[in-house]
Amino acid sequence: MPAADPAPRRRPTTAGETTAENPWPVRLLAAKMDAYIAKMPWTWVEGQVVQVSDRPGSSVVFVTLRDADTDMSLPVTIARRVMGRLRDALPDGLSHGTRVVVHARPEFFAKRGSLSLAADDVRPVGVGELLARLEHLKRVLRSEGLFDAACKRDLPFLPHTVGLVCGRASAAERDVVENARQRWPSVRFEVREVAVQGPNAVPEVVDALAELDAMVEVEVIVIARGGGSVEDLLPFSNETLVRAVAKARTPVVSAIGHEVDAPLLDLVADVRASTPTDAARRVVPDVTEELAQLDGLRHRTRRAIAARVEREQHTLTALRSRPVLASPHVLVDQRAAEVAAQRDRARRALENRLERAHVDVEHLRTSVSALSPRSTLLRGYAVVQRPDGELVRTPEDAPEGTRLRIRLPDGEVGATAG
Known part of the structure; x- marks a missing residue:
């Protein structure tokens, strides 16, 4: 018996159910898009006219509307009766660059896979509104x-490019x-x-x-x-x-x-x-102005330097005319005189001190001579000592036969106690 035909596959109802083995055909996707876009409401859209195709005998005018900020555009079909209402606002009609607001509904053409807008009202955007x-x-x-x-930045003084x-x-x-x-x-x-x-x-x-x-x-x-x-x-x-x-x-x-x-x-x-x-x-x-400014600055600098040098020269002249610089040896002479005077004072003070010391020494010498035992001996006295150096003050200090030393002013003699 011939094999039975396989059961037909069920098409996915949503895009999320499609797979590589069970995809949507192009016609189904186009139909889905057409059905979805058909549900979209009428809306007001603003843009700039970049192309107008007004064919004689056609019931519609084809216009391309472009976004003012991005490179994106959509074709718009406008009924000729709608275009007629624009004559008062735009006597010359729509032209390239005209900014308009259209009341339109999206339309999807499944066979071509293209999207456009169908407008039932067009209004130019006036200057006041802009x-x-x-x-x-x-x-x-x-x-x-x-x-x-x-946020402002300074411009470069001399840009290369x-x-x-x-x-x-x-x-x-x-x-x-x-x-x-x-x-x-x-x-x-x-x-x-x-x-x-x-x-x-x-x-x-x-x-x-x-x-x-x-x-x-x-x-x-x-x-x-x-x-x-x-x-x-x-x-x-x-x-x-x-x-x-x-x-x-x-x-x-x-x-x-x-x-x-x-x-x-x-x-x-x-x-x-x-x-x-x-x-x-x-x-x-301006190179001419800059050169003129440089010349002016150069002259000002030269004058400023000359004035500064002149002021310093006057200052040096004034300093040089002062007595201390006119006769600089005066300071040395004054210091030399002070040094000489101090030296004379020191010499006189030293001489006075030495003289007083000499007088003191002579006075002490006189006192020592007056108090010296020799002075007593010169008056006829003598000092008797035993050999051990003890003084003989009484006869009992020198028994008979004791050797004695007799000191005289100019020497000494020996003797024996008798």
Whole structure:
């Protein structure tokens, strides 16, 4: 008997139940996505128009809407009757770069696997509303401290290389480069030409800023653009660009528009220049002014040194004119006279002391001579002693036959007691 057909496999009902052995076919995935997206509600979406396709005889207008901050876009289909309501607000219709708000619902085309928006209302974003949004963003960024003066960095005095972000073949580039080289001819530039208005401006400026910031030789970056309307300058108030400048390692100079223009980039940049020409003056010094300052400083230094030498010369002259320096031997003569006087006093004191000592010695000699036994002997007396040296004072001290010594003033004689 022929083998029975295997039972058909059950398709997974959810994506989490799929496996390599039991996957979803593409048609089922597309159907699931279509069903899911169809449940999404109508929503208001804001973006910039980057492409408009208005084919004659078509009931719809095809528009590509791009996010203002990132390189992301979606196609939008707008009924022609809806476009007719825009004539009062936009007499020329939608154009590249126009910022709009659309009321749309996502649509998924399963056969092509593409997503688009179907809009039933389109409203241009007015200048007043844009300014109100910018004011709100300014308050948010200021509260985060991005505009604080403490975050500002000083520009280098003489940068070797200047990074420049500007429009393609723009007057702003010529103003910055030519004026900077007139002031300092040896300055080098790393120029990045980008879109400075429209939907591509923000990503291109941010990419150029990141590229220049990564270059070690670039010491300062100038972001320059000529004047324009509020809408034209909107990219330089974009939150993504402002935060990128705040995070940059290299000091940034903002030179956007004219003096009256004030995009948020001016507030976050380290230095704000009123015009691109002013930016050139701020990033490099003027060689003529610097040489003039050097000459002035050299003259001031020379005058200061000459004045100092003259003051010191006057001081030396005054010191030399003093009596002690005019006749320096006076001090020596005074000290010599003092030494001589002290020596004379010492000599006289010593002589007086010796004379008094001599008188004392003579007095003592006279006293000793007067008290000496010899003086007594000279008067006729004699001293009788026995051989053992004992004095003979009585006859009993010298029995008969005792040998005696008789001391006289000028000598002695021997005798025998009888």
